[in-house]
Amino acid sequence: MTEPRAAVAAVVDPEIRVVTIDELGILRAVDEDPATGRVVVTITPTYTGCPAMDVIRADIRRALAVAGHPDAEVRTVYSPAWSTDWISDSGRAKLAAAGIAPPAPVRAGTVVPLTLAVRCPRCGSPETEQVSRFGSTACKSLWRCRSCSEPFDHLKAL
Amino acid sequence: MNGPFDFTLSLGDDALIAAQRLGEWATRAPEMEEDIALANIALDQLGAARLLLSYAGELEGAGRDEDALAYLRDDRQFRNCLLVELPNGDFAVTMAKLLFLSAYQLPLYSALTGCADERLAAIGGKTRKESAYHLDHASLWVRRLGDGTDESHRRMQDAVDQVWPYVHELFTADPAAPVDPATLRADFDTRVTAVLDEATLTRPTDGWAPAGGRDGVHTEHLSFLLAEMQVLHRAHPGAQW
Numbered sequence: 001m002t003e004p005r006a007a008v009a010a011v012v013d014p015e016i017r018v019v020t021i022d023e024l025g026i027l028r029a030v031d032e033d034p035a036t037g038r039v040v041v042t043i044t045p046t047y048t049g050c051p052a053m054d055v056i057r058a059d060i061r062r063a064l065a066v067a068g069h070p071d072a073e074v075r076t077v078y079s080p081a082w083s084t085d086w087i088s089d090s091g092r093a094k095l096a097a098a099g100i101a102p103p104a105p106v107r108a109g110t111v112v113p114l115t116l117a118v119r120c121p122r123c124g125s126p127e128t129e130q131v132s133r134f135g136s137t138a139c140k141s142l143w144r145c146r147s148c149s150e151p152f153d154h155l156k157a158l
Numbered sequence: 159m160n161g162p163f164d165f166t167l168s169l170g171d172d173a174l175i176a177a178q179r180l181g182e183w184a185t186r187a188p189e190m191e192e193d194i195a196l197a198n199i200a201l202d203q204l205g206a207a208r209l210l211l212s213y214a215g216e217l218e219g220a221g222r223d224e225d226a227l228a229y230l231r232d233d234r235q236f237r238n239c240l241l242v243e244l245p246n247g248d249f250a251v252t253m254a255k256l257l258f259l260s261a262y263q264l265p266l267y268s269a270l271t272g273c274a275d276e277r278l279a280a281i282g283g284k285t286r287k288e289s290a291y292h293l294d295h296a297s298l299w300v301r302r303l304g305d306g307t308d309e310s311h312r313r314m315q316d317a318v319d320q321v322w323p324y325v326h327e328l329f330t331a332d333p334a335a336p337v338d339p340a341t342l343r344a345d346f347d348t349r350v351t352a353v354l355d356e357a358t359l360t361r362p363t364d365g366w367a368p369a370g371g372r373d374g375v376h377t378e379h380l381s382f383l384l385a386e387m388q389v390l391h392r393a394h395p396g397a398q399w
Contacts, residue, residue: 045205047201047202047205047288048202048205048206048208048209048284048285048288049201049202049203049204049205049206049208050205051201077280078209078280078281078283078284079276079279079280079283079284080283081280081283081284081287082284131191132191132192132194132195133195133291133294133295133298134191134194134195134197134198134199134295135194136194138198138201138202142191142194156291158287
């Protein structure tokens with residue numbers, strides 16, 4: 001039987017499959033009642049309309065069942081609101097390795113993040129341009145590198 | 159109006175109807191990137207609508223969930239502002255509508271974060287970040303079209319003139335509400351005026367100010383929108399996928 005926190009933390013994000021929900025900062029808490037063995041998992045969505053939430057909930061329950069914790073509940077909270085600042089260093093490194101430029105830090109107190117130069121995750125060049133503020137998922141924008149001509153996704157600071 | 163239920167319902171209906179209208183652009187936007195952008199903004203609005211309508215259902219305490227509120231009410235029971243139900247028109251009209259809606263939703267959601275109701279404060283903290291991107295997107299387009307060619311300027315000005323009368327309803331005073339909409343007008347005016355100035359557009363004079371959405375008195379456009387949005391759920395009650 002795997003410890004519930006470890007089992008849940010290993011669940012990968014269904015839309016960005018190179019990072020886990022723990023590395024993305026979506027996973028907020030895993031609590032096990034020692035008396036009953038019931039596990040309560042608390043998660044928060046990246047964006048309010050994120051269509052991956054149902055799959056994430058199902059994946060968490062499946063991971064817990066496989067780890068020997070069939071009695072599980074997944075709760076969704078909205079406060080405090082998710083921020084890209086919660087993405088771990090390992091998560092950022094994995095995003096970059098997968099060709100997704102990680103977000104810049106969000107300045108405290110602002111809701112309109114300044115878009116600083118985004119480095120190309122392929123060649124590292126800062127000579128990049130935004131093609132679209134909205135990309136293949138709600139949390140990404142679409143960019144192009146002027147140095148190596150590769151298009152790439154950028155996880156928007158939020 | 160207005161108890162917390164009516165207030166929450168009206169915000170949820172604004173977001174739901176805005177999502178449905180923006181969704182109509184899918185596969186029809188002027189360019190592929192814009193198609194994706196409008197679909198993403200629609201998805202954000204739908205996310206906000208689900209949170210707000212779910213909470214409205216809890217406040218009402220009559221057992222109605224988000225689906226019951228979205229699919230099983232008729233036009234007279236919707237509390238959205240008229241602005242969001244207006245047809246999309248051309249792309250300039252859609253951007254004028256989005257500019258005004260997001261310049262209203264951003265200060266509204268920001269103000270919610272400080273209100274006494276914890277659930278509304280949490281929803282506001284979440285949705286205001288997304289509204290900031292919507293406002294940014296609409297502002298870019300209004301500036302580009304207004305300060306573009308003679309033709310794009312003419313059509314953007316026409317769009318602003320056409321939609322402007324519908325903004326006044328957004329700020330109808332309601333001192334008993336968790337956030338009084340009248341307190342948001344100054345913020346809206348500052349943001350919108352700055353964008354219009356930079357876009358070389360003329361801010362319309364205030365005159366005719368249609369209203370009634372918050373009381374369930376809508377334009378005929380809402381009925382057609384609801385017919386399309388609700389038909390599946392009404393034909394197959396409880397349908398899920």
